[in-house]
Amino acid sequence: MNLEDEIAGKLCEKFPFMTDKIYVQKEKRIFTKPLSRDEFEKTIRYVHDELGFYRACHVVGTDDGDSIGLLYILSNKDSILLILRESVPKTNTEVTSISDIYPSIVLHERELVDLFGVMVKGLPDGPRYPLPDGWPDGNYPMRKEWNPKNFNKETMTYQQPQETEAQKNG
Amino acid sequence: MKILEMLLKAFIFPGFLFLSVYAFVAEFLDRKMYARMQNRVGPPWYQPIADFFKMIGKKTIIPADANPVIFRLMPFVSLAAVAASFLYVPVFGSKAAFSFNGDLVIVLYFLAIPPLSSFLAGWYSRDVYATIGATRILTQMFVYEVPLFISVLAPALLAGTWSITGMMAYYSVHPLYALINIPAMIVALISFQCKLERAPFDTPEAETEIVSGALVEYSGRFLAFFKMSLDCELVLVISLFSAIFLPFTTGIAGLDFLLYIVKTLATLLCLTLLRVSMARLKIVDIVSFCWKRLTPVALAQVVLNLLIRGVL
Amino acid sequence: MVESDNFGDNRIAVPIGPQHPSLDEPGCFDITLEGEKVVDAVIGVGYNHRGLEKVCESKTYIQDLYIIERVCGICSHAHSTAFCMGIEELSGLTIPPRAAYIRVIVAELERLHSHLLWLGVACHEIGFDTMFMFTWRNREKVLDILAVLGGNRVNYGVNTIGGVRRDLDETLTSQILKTMEMLEEEIKYYVELAHTESTLISRLAGVGKLSKEDVIHYGAVGPVARAAGIEDDIRVKEPYGAYKEIPVHMITDTNADVYGRTVVRILEMQESINIIRYCLKNIPDGAISVKAPRKIPAGEVIIRVEAPRGEDIHFIRSNGTDIPDRVRVRAPTEANWHGMKHMLEGGYLADVPITIAAIDPCYSCTDRAIQLRSEKDTRVLDWKELRQYGINFYKKQGIDISTLSAGR
Numbered sequence: 001m002n003l004e005d006e007i008a009g010k011l012c013e014k015f016p017f018m019t020d021k022i023y024v025q026k027e028k029r030i031f032t033k034p035l036s037r038d039e040f041e042k043t044i045r046y047v048h049d050e051l052g053f054y055r056a057c058h059v060v061g062t063d064d065g066d067s068i069g070l071l072y073i074l075s076n077k078d079s080i081l082l083i084l085r086e087s088v089p090k091t092n093t094e095v096t097s098i099s100d101i102y103p104s105i106v107l108h109e110r111e112l113v114d115l116f117g118v119m120v121k122g123l124p125d126g127p128r129y130p131l132p133d134g135w136p137d138g139n140y141p142m143r144k145e146w147n148p149k150n151f152n153k154e155t156m157t158y159q160q161p162q163e164t165e166a167q168k169n170g
Numbered sequence: 171m172k173i174l175e176m177l178l179k180a181f182i183f184p185g186f187l188f189l190s191v192y193a194f195v196a197e198f199l200d201r202k203m204y205a206r207m208q209n210r211v212g213p214p215w216y217q218p219i220a221d222f223f224k225m226i227g228k229k230t231i232i233p234a235d236a237n238p239v240i241f242r243l244m245p246f247v248s249l250a251a252v253a254a255s256f257l258y259v260p261v262f263g264s265k266a267a268f269s270f271n272g273d274l275v276i277v278l279y280f281l282a283i284p285p286l287s288s289f290l291a292g293w294y295s296r297d298v299y300a301t302i303g304a305t306r307i308l309t310q311m312f313v314y315e316v317p318l319f320i321s322v323l324a325p326a327l328l329a330g331t332w333s334i335t336g337m338m339a340y341y342s343v344h345p346l347y348a349l350i351n352i353p354a355m356i357v358a359l360i361s362f363q364c365k366l367e368r369a370p371f372d373t374p375e376a377e378t379e380i381v382s383g384a385l386v387e388y389s390g391r392f393l394a395f396f397k398m399s400l401d402c403e404l405v406l407v408i409s410l411f412s413a414i415f416l417p418f419t420t421g422i423a424g425l426d427f428l429l430y431i432v433k434t435l436a437t438l439l440c441l442t443l444l445r446v447s448m449a450r451l452k453i454v455d456i457v458s459f460c461w462k463r464l465t466p467v468a469l470a471q472v473v474l475n476l477l478i479r480g481v482l
Numbered sequence: 483m484v485e486s487d488n489f490g491d492n493r494i495a496v497p498i499g500p501q502h503p504s505l506d507e508p509g510c511f512d513i514t515l516e517g518e519k520v521v522d523a524v525i526g527v528g529y530n531h532r533g534l535e536k537v538c539e540s541k542t543y544i545q546d547l548y549i550i551e552r553v554c555g556i557c558s559h560a561h562s563t564a565f566c567m568g569i570e571e572l573s574g575l576t577i578p579p580r581a582a583y584i585r586v587i588v589a590e591l592e593r594l595h596s597h598l599l600w601l602g603v604a605c606h607e608i609g610f611d612t613m614f615m616f617t618w619r620n621r622e623k624v625l626d627i628l629a630v631l632g633g634n635r636v637n638y639g640v641n642t643i644g645g646v647r648r649d650l651d652e653t654l655t656s657q658i659l660k661t662m663e664m665l666e667e668e669i670k671y672y673v674e675l676a677h678t679e680s681t682l683i684s685r686l687a688g689v690g691k692l693s694k695e696d697v698i699h700y701g702a703v704g705p706v707a708r709a710a711g712i713e714d715d716i717r718v719k720e721p722y723g724a725y726k727e728i729p730v731h732m733i734t735d736t737n738a739d740v741y742g743r744t745v746v747r748i749l750e751m752q753e754s755i756n757i758i759r760y761c762l763k764n765i766p767d768g769a770i771s772v773k774a775p776r777k778i779p780a781g782e783v784i785i786r787v788e789a790p791r792g793e794d795i796h797f798i799r800s801n802g803t804d805i806p807d808r809v810r811v812r813a814p815t816e817a818n819w820h821g822m823k824h825m826l827e828g829g830y831l832a833d834v835p836i837t838i839a840a841i842d843p844c845y846s847c848t849d850r851a852i853q854l855r856s857e858k859d860t861r862v863l864d865w866k867e868l869r870q871y872g873i874n875f876y877k878k879q880g881i882d883i884s885t886l887s888a889g890r
Contacts, residue, residue: 028720029784031782054698055698055701056701057701057793057795057812057817058795058797058810058812060797060808060810062799062807062808063808071797073784073795073797078719079714079716079719079720081784081786083784102701103699103700103701103820104700104701104702104817104820105701106820107816107819107820108812108816126524126525127510127524141533141536142535142536144539148533148536
């Protein structure tokens with residue numbers, strides 16, 4: 001448990017807001033509670049430059065109801081995983097890409113754009129991933145409210161179930 | 171009667187019919203040996219013939235942008251060149267169907283036509299993969315033609331004649347002189363493998379890189395004839411090789427024919443062994459290999475033969 | 483986007499994919515060539531997007547196990563092991579030691595057959611069909627064992643939540659040991675081949691270079707990283723299951739190119755044989771599974787296992803019911819794609835297939851649009867128009883295929 005506590009200690013020292021947000025879940029897993037945009041920006045640069053977390057394994061998107069949760073999973077040479085959490089409201093999903101310091105996160109950030117509708121600014125040019133080009137706008141499959149049964153594959157359109165309800169009632 | 175005899179020789183034996191039959195047999199043996207060496211079963215004896223007739227029956231799609239004349243003409247040009255040059259190689263007995271002083275050079279020039287027709291076919295197919303394959307064919311041709319020509323002309327220099335029949339006659343009188351040509355034999359074997367575009371020199375037809383190279387747009391009967399011309403080229407190469415470098419004859423015509431079959435099949439075995447045991451080389455490696463290793467050996471052989479000829 | 487046209491300045495754009503003999507699954511690599519050298523590469527990939535994660539959110543955990551196993555055909559056991567480990571951790575289960583050992587044996591067998599498959603495919607990419615036939619013949623022996631053990635040659639459903647479903651008996655153990663002996667001889671031959679066969683070395687050495695700094699920069703994992711000298715193997719760095727008791731040697735190499743990756747994979751096969759033998763000698767007796775609860779307590783867990791292709795990460799979030807809240811699978815190949823552009827540029831066209839094959843890619847993509855350019859006009863066709871173009875072409879020949887569904 002030593003190395004993990006050491007890292008947590010260094011982060012708390014550098015950033016006072018971390019003291020009640022960081023927790024060591026178990027061996028080789030350090031989690032944080034949701035950080036604000038600003039806090040996240042500062043932390044990610046610090047852990048990349050000073051703490052030796054050189055690899056961004058992944059960024060997981062989760063649908064938490066009114067907001068989209070983002071979990072950035074970073075790894076260092078001792079294979080310790082640091083998970084930085086961020087939460088953006090569904091009404092304003094703007095985040096900045098970290099692909100300038102971690103090029104290996106590009107595909108996963110594109111996935112957030114396509115599947116969750118998160119607006120990631122600063123991604124390099126390239127084809128979208130993983131949805132096809134003809135995919136209709138506004139359809140974010142991984143959001144909980146998107147039901148695959150309402151999607152018509154022939155016409156590539158999403159039919160809201162409320163319309164049929166209204167037809168039944170009125 | 172002379173004309174009838176000439177026609178029989180040109181079209182039946184040892185002409186076009188014999189060439190086609192032997193081409194299918196050679197392809198079958200090549201594929202069977204290749205498969206057995208890889209611990210597989212391999213195709214049955216009628217596979218090449220079945221492939222040929224199946225392809226003739228298939229639909230031919232010609233790309234809209236391709237040149238219609240050249241696209242259709244190239245398989246037959248290639249086949250005609252090979253069939254014509256086969257008539258100058260001794261098959262039955264120690265005399266070829268037709269021979270004259272200089273037919274060795276004619277055969278070598280005709281042998282340059284199949285790769286050239288593949289190049290033209292690929293170039294006028296207007297396809298990305300075909301263009302790359304065609305360019306590779308020409309690049310390869312520039313590098314193997316030199317050692318090939320030199321290594322084949324070295325025994326001719328020693329024999330003092332430019333006719334294949336004449337060479338066979340000379341070496342059957344002085345059989346031991348054939349041993350002097352062993353370096354040229356090795357260079358020629360490798361250069362012929364290069365000409366036939368078989369592994370390790372099959373980069374113009376690299377299936378995993380450029381799909382099928384120059385012939386990628388071919389299908390149906392044109393592809394069938396192109397493949398047949400490649401098989402006939404194989405037979406021509408092994409016959410030429412055994413006539414020049416394994417010129418042992420007994421004088422009895424029938425026995426010579428059997429000896430011809432044995433020699434050509436032995437050559438085929440060597441070519442298949444080369445194909446089985448190596449990976450495909452890159453075009454830059456082929457270029458440097460041909461210039462740095464094959465050509466110097468061939469040149470040395472020519473010098474040696476000239477010296478020995480001067481002594482004799 | 484696929485363009486097949488000549489640029490004015492001696493450059494030619496070659497599409498490798500989505501349909502190409504060198505790719506097992508569709509993927510789009512648009513290579514721009516100048517002569518034979520690659521000057522630009524655009525990579526378009528996406529996994530064969532079957533919407534697995536969305537499906538997982540509407541099925542129970544035990545149903546999801548079958549879905550997760552089918553994320554990939556060749557690393558199926560790694561994925562199902564990770565998923566089971568995640569659920570076992572969330573519900574506080576400890577699986578019996580015999581089950582842990584059986585999981586390791588199947589994982590190492592999977593590593594063996596995956597590396598043999600890779601070796602064959604790599605040799606086929608460089609035109610060495612003989613090696614392709616030999617390695618795949620050996621692979622059949624491994625698949626025979628897996629078929630007896632699990633019931634299927636790939637996607638062998640050996641794992642369950644709480645342990646394993648099938649046990650080893652005397653005949654199977656002796657069959658495994660005999661096969662290991664035979665494979666050991668064959669792998670010695672492959673090692674010798676990798677060190678002495680000059681055509682092989684000339685095709686593999688110096689190709690697809692990804693130096694140590696580049697691997698760190700682009701975040702590559704698995705044999706790609708180990709070939710550059712980086713010590714990255716989850717079985718050693720963060721041992722899980724029975725790997726906590728089994729000695730595993732990490733194989734690294736200093737040639738940071740395709741040749742290094744070949745050597746690493748061949749030596750890893752040798753190491754797998756040693757691990758299997760150790761397991762079979764020391765496997766404890768006992769039960770092979772414990773009963774798992776239907777409802778999994780709420781929580782989050784991140785599990786890492788070492789799949790044949792590298793580090794495989796699973797994220798599971800549960801909410802106290804028997805249906806998961808979020809399941810996320812990060813396959814190892816997703817980490818390896820980012821260095822591909824760097825590896826392809828500066829090489830030759832002949833090196834493109836082997837470079838792509840050397841990271842051992844494990845998924846497919848759906849291509850989107852094709853741009854046709856002729857002298858007269860430029861048109862962009864999207865999927866619907868392309869399909870209609872094909873239907874019209876064949877209607878002219880008298881064949882009607884429009885009745886076939888356009889669904890994906």
